[in-house]
Amino acid sequence: MFQIDKAAFGSFIAALRRERGMTQRELAEKLNVSDKAVSKWETGVSLPDISLLPPLGEELGVTVTELLNARRMDSGETLRPQETDELLRKAMELAPEAGRRRPTAKHILIFLLCAGVSALELLLLMGPLGWRPGDDMAAMLWTAVGLGAVFGAYFFLAVKTRLPGFYDENRLGYIADGFLRIHMMGVSINNANWPYMLKAFRGWSAAVLTLGPVAVYALERLTPAGSPWRMAAFFALLLGGLFVPAYYAAIKYRNGRK
Numbered sequence: 001m002f003q004i005d006k007a008a009f010g011s012f013i014a015a016l017r018r019e020r021g022m023t024q025r026e027l028a029e030k031l032n033v034s035d036k037a038v039s040k041w042e043t044g045v046s047l048p049d050i051s052l053l054p055p056l057g058e059e060l061g062v063t064v065t066e067l068l069n070a071r072r073m074d075s076g077e078t079l080r081p082q083e084t085d086e087l088l089r090k091a092m093e094l095a096p097e098a099g100r101r102r103p104t105a106k107h108i109l110i111f112l113l114c115a116g117v118s119a120l121e122l123l124l125l126m127g128p129l130g131w132r133p134g135d136d137m138a139a140m141l142w143t144a145v146g147l148g149a150v151f152g153a154y155f156f157l158a159v160k161t162r163l164p165g166f167y168d169e170n171r172l173g174y175i176a177d178g179f180l181r182i183h184m185m186g187v188s189i190n191n192a193n194w195p196y197m198l199k200a201f202r203g204w205s206a207a208v209l210t211l212g213p214v215a216v217y218a219l220e221r222l223t224p225a226g227s228p229w230r231m232a233a234f235f236a237l238l239l240g241g242l243f244v245p246a247y248y249a250a251i252k253y254r255n256g257r258k
Contacts, residue, residue: 144212
């Protein structure tokens with residue numbers, strides 16, 4: 001069985017860190033992890049998550065291959081097929097235990113119903129009611145529908161329901177998964193509050209899909225043409241509806257359900 005030599009790995013990154021004149025705390029801050037995590041890596045107690053290897057290598061001036069092999073490679077040195085296979089197995093050892101859960105029938109049904117309601121509203125507004133939104137309102141309309149559809153598909157059908165373990169070990173305020181990039185300053189995201197944050201994100205997606213067309217239509221009717229408040233009100237509702245509930249869930253449930 002292929003395994004990473006934790007002691008060799010730790011000694012290697014410790015030496016590289018010292019070469020660069022960095023303390024454990026300084027390296028930890030650059031990687032958004034705790035200095036205790038860096039200490040555990042260097043003493044061979046634990047290994048970083050695979051997602052941290054690229055930024056770790058960048059900070060230490062080496063490649064991911066060199067990190068996994070715990071040695072510098074000569075210029076032009078290539079790996080033999082067996083070495084490449086071993087390298088991939090080592091990388092798999094660092095892969096997060098978190099995976100994607102297949103969407104439940106309930107979540108599939110909710111998303112399809114929300115998408116259907118949104119489509120029906122558009123047909124009614126632009127059909128029997130004869131709504132022809134101006135350029136600014138059309139941009140708002142398709143922004144709302146597009147965001148609701150894209151994020152709804154992600155949060156209902158493809159989102160990770162459990163985060164990698166390093167989220168529980170470090171105070172991280174960001175999520176990076178595929179196209180998704182969420183940075184929430186001042187909060188710590190972990191497996192205690194992530195399920196509740198997911199509910200907030202799903203609720204926002206469903207609301208934007210089902211209420212977005214009607215909300216934009218009402219906004220056009222209730223505000224004067226060319227009003228700068230239209231765009232401000234639109235984005236305040238759109239972004240506020242996303243981040244306010246998410247922040248609330250992240251803070252309230254940071255230690256799990258009370």
